[in-house]
Amino acid sequence: xxxxxxxxxxxxxxxxxxxxxxQELEEETGIPNVMRPAQWLEEEELVExxxxxxxxxxxxxxxxxxxxxxxxxEKVLEKVEGGxxxxxxxxxxxxxxxxxxxxxxxxxLIEIEEGVLYLTEKGEQMLGEEHEELEALERVKDGEHIExxxxxxxxxxxxxxxxxxxSRRLIITEKGEDLDLSEVEEEFNVELPAKDxxxxxxxxxxxxxxxxxxxxxxxxxxEMNGSLVVPSLLNFDxxxxxxxxxxxxxxxxxxxxxPEKSDIEDYGSSVDWIRETHxxxxxxxxxxxxxxxxxxxxxxxxxxxxxxxxxAQTLWELSEDDLPAKFFAVGRNFRNETVDWKHLAEFFQTxxxxxxxxxxxxxxxxxxxxxxxxxxxxxxxxxxxxxxYTELSIEMDVYDEKREEWIGLGGAGMFRPEVVKPLLGxxxxxxxxxxxxxxxxxxxxxxxxxxxxxxxxxxxxxxxEAWVR
Numbered sequence: 001x002x003x004x005x006x007x008x009x010x011x012x013x014x015x016x017x018x019x020x021x022x023q024e025l026e027e028e029t030g031i032p033n034v035m036r037p038a039q040w041l042e043e044e045e046l047v048e049x050x051x052x053x054x055x056x057x058x059x060x061x062x063x064x065x066x067x068x069x070x071x072x073x074e075k076v077l078e079k080v081e082g083g084x085x086x087x088x089x090x091x092x093x094x095x096x097x098x099x100x101x102x103x104x105x106x107x108x109l110i111e112i113e114e115g116v117l118y119l120t121e122k123g124e125q126m127l128g129e130e131h132e133e134l135e136a137l138e139r140v141k142d143g144e145h146i147e148x149x150x151x152x153x154x155x156x157x158x159x160x161x162x163x164x165x166x167s168r169r170l171i172i173t174e175k176g177e178d179l180d181l182s183e184v185e186e187e188f189n190v191e192l193p194a195k196d197x198x199x200x201x202x203x204x205x206x207x208x209x210x211x212x213x214x215x216x217x218x219x220x221x222x223e224m225n226g227s228l229v230v231p232s233l234l235n236f237d238x239x240x241x242x243x244x245x246x247x248x249x250x251x252x253x254x255x256x257x258x259p260e261k262s263d264i265e266d267y268g269s270s271v272d273w274i275r276e277t278h279x280x281x282x283x284x285x286x287x288x289x290x291x292x293x294x295x296x297x298x299x300x301x302x303x304x305x306x307x308x309x310x311x312a313q314t315l316w317e318l319s320e321d322d323l324p325a326k327f328f329a330v331g332r333n334f335r336n337e338t339v340d341w342k343h344l345a346e347f348f349q350t351x352x353x354x355x356x357x358x359x360x361x362x363x364x365x366x367x368x369x370x371x372x373x374x375x376x377x378x379x380x381x382x383x384x385x386x387x388x389y390t391e392l393s394i395e396m397d398v399y400d401e402k403r404e405e406w407i408g409l410g411g412a413g414m415f416r417p418e419v420v421k422p423l424l425g426x427x428x429x430x431x432x433x434x435x436x437x438x439x440x441x442x443x444x445x446x447x448x449x450x451x452x453x454x455x456x457x458x459x460x461x462x463x464x465e466a467w468v469r
Contacts (some may be wrong), residue, residue: 001044002185007037011046012181014172022168038170046176050169055162057140057151063159067137072100074131077109077119081127085117087249098251102338105251112246133159156340196462204464205348205441205453209330212350212437215374216328219367221352224327226310228334231262233298235305237274238312239389240418242289243297247305254334254345256301264299270316271295273422284417303334307351308389308434314353315423315430323428324356330437341449348437349410359429361392361414368412368433372398375440385411389419389432396435400443407443409435 003011013029014020026034041047059067076097079085090097101117104110109123119127136150140160154160202210213223236248246252264271275293276282304310307329314327329351337343352371354363365382372380379399387393390413397406412433421427438450445464447453452460 001179001183003044004037004040006031007040008181008184010034010037010170011041011172011176011179014047014170015177015181019169019171022170025170034170035168041170041176044175046173046179048171048173050171052167052169054165054167055151056165057146057155057160058163059137059140060158060161062157063137063140063154066134066159067141071103071131071133072097073104073107073109074100076100076104076117077123077127080110080117080119080123087112087115087117090117098336099338101251102336106338114244133157158339198462201461203461204445204466205438207466208441208444209348209437212330212375213328215371216350216352218374219326219370221326221328224310224314224329224351226304226307226313226329226331228304228332229256229259229301230304230309230313231264231298232300232302233262233264233267233271233274234309234312235302237278237293237298238270238316238419238423239308240277240416241388242278242291243294244291245388248297250336252336253305254303254336256303259301261296261299262301264295267316269425270422271298273425274298277418277422281418282422284421286416286418288418305335306333306434307331307349308432311351311353311432312419312423315355315420318355318424320426322355324354324359326352326354328352339451341451344438344450344454349434350437351434352432353415354431355428357428359431361431364412364414364431364433367431368396372396381406382412385413387411387413389416390414391416396433402443402446407439409439 009029010025010031013025020028022034022038026032031037035049038047038049042049076090079090087101090101101110101112104123105112107122108120109126111118111120132150133154136146136154137159139146140154151160151162155162216223232248236245237243241247273282275295276288277284277286278289278293279291281288310329310331311327318325331349331351332346333349334346337345339345352367354367368382369380377398381397381399382394383397385393385395390411393411393413395411396409398409399405400407410433412431412435415430415432417427420430438453441447441453442450445460
């Protein structure tokens with residue numbers, strides 16, 4: 001038998017001890033990386049390697065602040081305790097207001113009707129009671145064990161940080177004990193694999209985005225681009241979203257402090273047409289939303305919540321001479337979401353519009369089926385849905401063969417006349433869709449937590465398979 005000198009030295013030590021921890025053996029033998037010769041010995045069945053993983057939790061700075069000052073939703077409950085309270089009153093809580101409202105609604109502790117907060121029955125019961133997150137934090141602080149589901153909950157809220165420790169022990173086998181080291185020859189193997197070369201590569205998510213771009217171009221679409229910061233006029237009003245819609249609240253949308261507002265007069269007559277459409281339907285064939293439209297609300301800048309704002313900008317720039325036209329976009333959007341395994345404050349979306357006199361709903365379904373088939377999804381289904389800016393409206397699902405389940409990817413439909421006519425100045429069918437992209441990336445790379453897309457884990461980045469379809 002041939003063995004590397006380090007493997008012989010390690011085996012000699014184990015013959016004396018019988019077993020030992022990796023760190024302990026490194027100190028006693030002077031071998032800087034005991035695991036490599038240990039693996040050679042394991043291949044020869046001379047030693048066994050035992051691993052034990054332990055998980056512990058460390059309270060983050062956010063967790064420490066929560067222990068000291070309480071949970072944001074607790075502060076919201078205290079505010080609402082005295083009776084009905086408006087959203088504006090809650091803003092006095094400062095930075096915790098938005099998160100507190102979001103978490104309180106998520107837990108079913110409050111309801112919001114027309115900008116007024118009310119305690120639910122569950123919320124009244126929780127007044128003065130200790131929330132399970134705080135109880136779990138106290139247990140972590142005291143060094144106690146916490147259950148996996150509770151640990152996952154406070155970890156997802158950023159209150160604790162998970163730390164995993166792996167300890168390894170080497171145990172000599174009967175074959176190793178019986179081996180006569182004087183009969184072992186020194187091994188020098190030039191065929192041993194070398195270290196992998198660490199070369200730069202494009203992020204695996206970026207590979208998917210670029211592939212989607214190629215698919216749309218192959219289907220005859222032209223890419224459209226737009227700013228990440230847009231006036232509410234483009235993000236909401238032009239898409240026939242009323243100014244009192246919940247999506248326009250602080251707990252759903254990021255509003256800009258600088259620059260706070262845009263000069264929407266640049267959009268000319270479309271501003272007046274949008275106003276009239278909201279107030280009484282204008283010439284779009286409906287009664288509108290029957291309220292007084294406020295231009296100051298439309299001027300407020302937001303981080304765009306969907307790439308449909310890019311579609312609105314593109315429609316405004318088109319003329320009848322440009323038709324028929326097909327456009328797509330792949331871009332980042334932002335929403336004030338509670339961060340968990342499937343939600344972040346930002347996400348990627350691919351947008352598409354077709355503007356043509358003869359475009360119809362069957363064309364829409366055909367474009368989507370062809371697009372998803374090129375991404376490897378052979379089974380696609382469409383379900384009726386509602387959006388303020390499309391009619392007919394659908395939601396798109398694709399079937400994941402690996403997980404044997406349907407995955408929802410977003411919505412599509414035909415833009416309402418209330419969207420098209422104020423932007424273009426005339427009526428024409430417009431097909432529109434905006435599926436999310438992040439779930440496609442997660443599916444392709446077997447990622448169960450969306451945060452892995454942005455953590456820059458070097459091992460994941462190096463080992464991720466290239467997007468091939």
